[in-house]
Every structure is written in structure tokens, then in C-alpha cells.
Amino acid sequence: MGLSGTIDSAVYEGLRDVLQRYPVVATVAYQPDSIVKKSLRARIDPARVVPPTGPEQPRVDVEWRFGRNEQFYRIHYADPNTGFNCGWHRDEDHPELGPVHFQYEIPGTDQSQHEPASFEKDAPTEILWSALDRLFETQIIELMSER
Secondary structure, three states: OOOOOEOOHHHHHHHHHHHHHOOOEEEEEEEEOOOOEEEEEEEEOHHHOOOOOOOOOOEEEEEEEEEOOEEEEEEEEEOOOOOOEEEEEEOOOOHHHOOEEEEEEOOOOOOEEEEEOOOOOOOHHHHHHHHHHHHHHHHHHHHHHOO
16 A cells, blocks of 8 residues: 655655664665665564564564645554554544554454544654654564454
């Protein structure tokens, strides 16, 4: 899924810095490359995820766009080892849930959930750090224990 709107290179540099400083992240790269920065992909150290996963590296994909005095983003985690994926999306896909929603899919169940979400901060770097904290400190642990 691609977001509409414009890209701000300075924002992507800040988001890349957040990802590089986050403890579970092994590598960060622009997608498709450092010239055409459409998104960021962070590869996660599987040994640092709770519960541990592996051997393949999970990833966090981050897209950020600006348009009509609004920001749109997608912060999405995917684990190729378990098939579990989840993320926060600020887009126009689920207007009934408000501007931001959290969605997840647990493999082996019929659960594909969408629920309203929000962040206290407005700065992209602060939103990303908060999302990573929620993801690695609570969401993966809670949602994977439901399996």
C-alpha cells in the first residue's frame, strides 16, 4: 500500500535516526534506495524480540507523507517466521475508526482486527518512537500470547 502526499526528506532523516537508535533494530535502509526515498525498512534482530522469533529478521516498514495540512503514515511490523503482522496507519482506509487505527493479523486464526488508535505527540519522530515502544513492549507480547 502506498500513501498519497509529498515526502519530506528531512522527516525521513529523523525517522531513520529513530530507527537506528532503537535497541531491537539491526539495520535501516531507504526503499527502494537512498535516492528515491519512498519508505524506510528496518530489519529487526530476532533474538531481541519478546517472545523470541527467528531465524529470519522481522521488519518494520515506515512511510510518511504530507498533504492537505495533514500527515499520513504507516508504521507496520511483519514477522516472516510466524506470519504475524501489525501496525499503525494514518490513512483514509477506515474513516469510521478516526484518523489513526491499529490493525493486526494473527496467523492461524480468523482474527484480522482494526481498532481506533492515537498518539499524544504530533512530531513524526515522537510518533515513531511511541509506536516502537508499544510494538515491542506490549503489542507483540499480548497479541502473540492469544495464539
